[in-house]
Amino acid sequence: MNVVLEKEETDIKELVDSLHFGEKVERAKELLAWSFERFGDNAVVANSIGKDSLVVWDLAKKVNPDVRGFIVTTAYKPPETVKFMNELVAESPNLKIYKSDREVGELYKTDPDKCCQILKVEPVRRAVEEMEVECWITGLRCTEGRTRTDFKEIEQRDHGLIKLNPVLLFNEREIWQYLALYQVKVNPLYARGFRSLGCAPCTTISTGDNERAGRWLNTSKCGGECGIHTQPLKAYTNVDVDSIDEEKIHPEQVASSEIHKEDIEDR
Numbered sequence: 001m002n003v004v005l006e007k008e009e010t011d012i013k014e015l016v017d018s019l020h021f022g023e024k025v026e027r028a029k030e031l032l033a034w035s036f037e038r039f040g041d042n043a044v045v046a047n048s049i050g051k052d053s054l055v056v057w058d059l060a061k062k063v064n065p066d067v068r069g070f071i072v073t074t075a076y077k078p079p080e081t082v083k084f085m086n087e088l089v090a091e092s093p094n095l096k097i098y099k100s101d102r103e104v105g106e107l108y109k110t111d112p113d114k115c116c117q118i119l120k121v122e123p124v125r126r127a128v129e130e131m132e133v134e135c136w137i138t139g140l141r142c143t144e145g146r147t148r149t150d151f152k153e154i155e156q157r158d159h160g161l162i163k164l165n166p167v168l169l170f171n172e173r174e175i176w177q178y179l180a181l182y183q184v185k186v187n188p189l190y191a192r193g194f195r196s197l198g199c200a201p202c203t204t205i206s207t208g209d210n211e212r213a214g215r216w217l218n219t220s221k222c223g224g225e226c227g228i229h230t231q232p233l234k235a236y237t238n239v240d241v242d243s244i245d246e247e248k249i250h251p252e253q254v255a256s257s258e259i260h261k262e263d264i265e266d267r
Ligand code: SF4
Pocket: 074, 076, 107, 108, 111, 112, 113, 115, 116, 117, 119, 120, 198, 199, 200, 201, 202, 226
């Protein structure tokens, strides 16, 4: 398997511009094939049902029709998103929905970080544990926003859990190109002008360079992250969410060298 482990951030940025659409698609398939070969059923897609995840889900199914996935949803998703999610799950028996049953009221107004922690991060941790995930496959793209520039295609940010970002190099146009070419259904909210979708109270239509600018507008979290891509998901699975700030969690201290390099060829 000719999979590349990029060591320098600059390499990734160069590849975003130097590879054409077809090469990026083939590279994503190679990465996915590697993950299924290496981790089998324990390579699982974290499907946000946003446009990027839908590309990953489509590619993953082409490489491995039996691939499993999970969706994390909240009580605050727009009705269009809930309908779209239910339709997708109805036609994809291998997609499982996770949702927190904790009541948080309007915590998104006073402490959106904690709200995301409870409603998003904790259910992802539960999915990782219950589905015995060893490699979680995401729709992260390095051109998507200010918080997503330093990711790699294969990473290890917490113990015992590899993260694969097969469409990391795709830009926004190439995502739409893929969805159009392969006629992948998307959330109808995109047709209304949304570029990045999340919970209704924290998502607005935005313009400008930053695709995620409409997320958590007018808060310190604006254009940022819910936390699933910045916190450990496995090593601290049982941590009490109320004490998580005190745990001094530093994912970056988990060395990426722990990836089994014998499975990855440098090019
Ligand atoms: S996006 Fe908003 S409503 Fe949804 S979990 Fe985060 S803070 Fe809460």
